Amino acid sequence: MSTGANLLERVQSGLGAQALETGMAHGILVLQIAAESLVPVAGRLKQEFGFDLFLDVTATDWPQRRPRFDVVYHFYSTRDFVRVRLKTQVEEADPTVDTLVPLYGSARYMERECHEMYGIRFRGNDDLRPLLLYEGFVGHPLRKDYPKQREQPLVPYRREAMSLPPLTSLPNPIRPAFTQGLTPGSVIVNIGPSHPATHGTIQIVAEISGERVVRTDVHCGYLHRGFEKECESHTWHNLIPYVDRLNYCSALINDFAYCEAVEKLMGIELTPRCRHLRTLLAEYSRIADHLTCVAAALMEMGAMTAFLYMVTIRDYVYEHLAAATGARVTYTHGRIGGLGRDLPEGWLERLEEILAQMDTFVGRVHGLVDRNRIFIDRMRDVGVMATADAIDWGFSGPVLRSTGVARDVRKDTPYLAYAELDFEVPVGIKGDNYDRYYVRMREMDESMHMIRQLVDMLPDGPINVDDRRCTLPAKHLVYTEIESLINHFKLIIEGIQVPKGEAYSYVEGANGELGFYVVSAGSGAPWKVHCRSPSFVHMGGLHLMLEGYQLADIIPTFGSINMIGGECDR
């Protein structure tokens, strides 16, 4: 028995008495507990059983049920690579649970989100200001009784074509945590959200003393587009375009992660060709993502040549992916149980050409910046993050690896075809900006290596499972057979019917652990789709990397994290 399974058994027997119900669901141990025992159980999970990474908290709304809300927590053990889900029910009249902030730093941000979206109160969390929404927003949009289209505009709309309502005073969508400096000499500055280095969607309120940052208050939510609400009003397949636009730098990884969650619920086993193709495309996407991140970060520091090199090669990747999927950035290529289409003729040959060019271009960037004095001065020993802090704040992906731990979902709990591949997990030394840059660069090499292996081992065969519950029948059958016609009609109009239940899929996104928690009520549309997005979690701990450094260091540090607005704010 693996150590992970062993651990889960120990947890089950150790905490069984405190739980109302226990069970395994798709590899995750589920404990249903009473709201009072939440903090004791979570405390024991962390201290006794080593579940040190707090992944996520969200809620599910069941308006017809008493008690109305489920509050759902996910935990991860970075030593044994297993996950636990805690669920507790709260009443609508008093939706209160205790906060987990004393146990996990990352709980602070996530509880704020859950609070504004569902109105769950976290007793003891003193900072429940709006995060994704804005000051003055009334109601909780993810509750089922909040109409999807009820807008609450902050700026009056224009009436006729060329009129502009007079500008009186514009409301401030956020409330900063502090407006007074701690010491008389300090100044409070505001950076963003419309600032080239904050990628348009992050606002950092910083108190500075001289050039040194004393404390910061990071606001996100400027790109909150109601992803989860949109999902609930689309069928399982129709919402894939929304999933694409979470992390738009590597949209395919999102696609496949979401599909995997639904496939878990339906008990679908992918075809070998599909598994390998998905792995290949996911790695290809990861390269595009890292290229974007490094290019943007370098450009913000003035390395325009490196930016142009990397964006050029990324453009080749985009065009190449467009040949396979039909779009350059947002692909909508994943299907539940397969892929949108197979590779076109000659795609793999072109792939090898691009990989060879990539080697050259990436090599040039190494040559330009790696030993460049200006670059090193701005990156080395700036934005340092210790491993313990990183785990406490829920970090994962390249940011966690840069602190020196080799935690990678692809290695730790292999999914798709990763178990068959030979690859390394690059790690940094001390978790500073330079390490984050270097880990990303090395990961691109590893991805290229994986892609080359995958090309060699790519099996033939169909890409979609032969399963009438989710795969569309062949077009010629739709035109000639009544069964296929009905099948096609039902799948399109009613959507695929996913059995009741819930599943959490987890993959290594380009920025860290990307998880999809889906809940099905047994119909053609999801009851809930929640995305555990690495960028959002990283924003919760960003202040640790900014405080104590110079004001100008905010730009490379922020750039090295690769915050993606779509995924962060959803």
Added chain:
Amino acid sequence: MSATTPLPRQQKSAAFEYLTTRKDEFVGWARKFSLFPYPFVTACCAMEFMSVSSTLYDTDRFGAALPRFTPRQSDLLMVVGTVSHKQTPILRKVYEQMCEPKWVMAFGVCASSGGFYQNYAALPGIDKIIPVDLYIPGCPPRPEMVIDGIMKLQDKIAGERHPIINQDF
């Protein structure tokens, strides 16, 4: 050229010494090749914005390359990506900070109409709060489409009235 020793007729320089044009045409011609964009970049469309402004597509060719990261120095507001309600006060403020003459481009369907985000969070098109000169469809638009958009905008600028000193000049 000294007035006392006129050049013989055949030695006169071949370059233009003067030409006649309409004032608006002249100013429009100058303005259309000196667009300084302010990228108000929020979402996925930014990926294509990066592409279109770098090597392979290169908006430099249209005199519309150098982004100014302060609205006060720019005359083309490119709204790239979804604008949420939370973002609206900022967008309006940025627009107000730009000096005349100014043009606004809605880059992508989200900026044009909200795209497929028709919900509580997203603004259904930036023209709800500021005037827009040009809409570029696509989710995200391909770089060619953006270039086409820029050229259309240049045509529009070339054909516009350009009051410089006052309405009469």
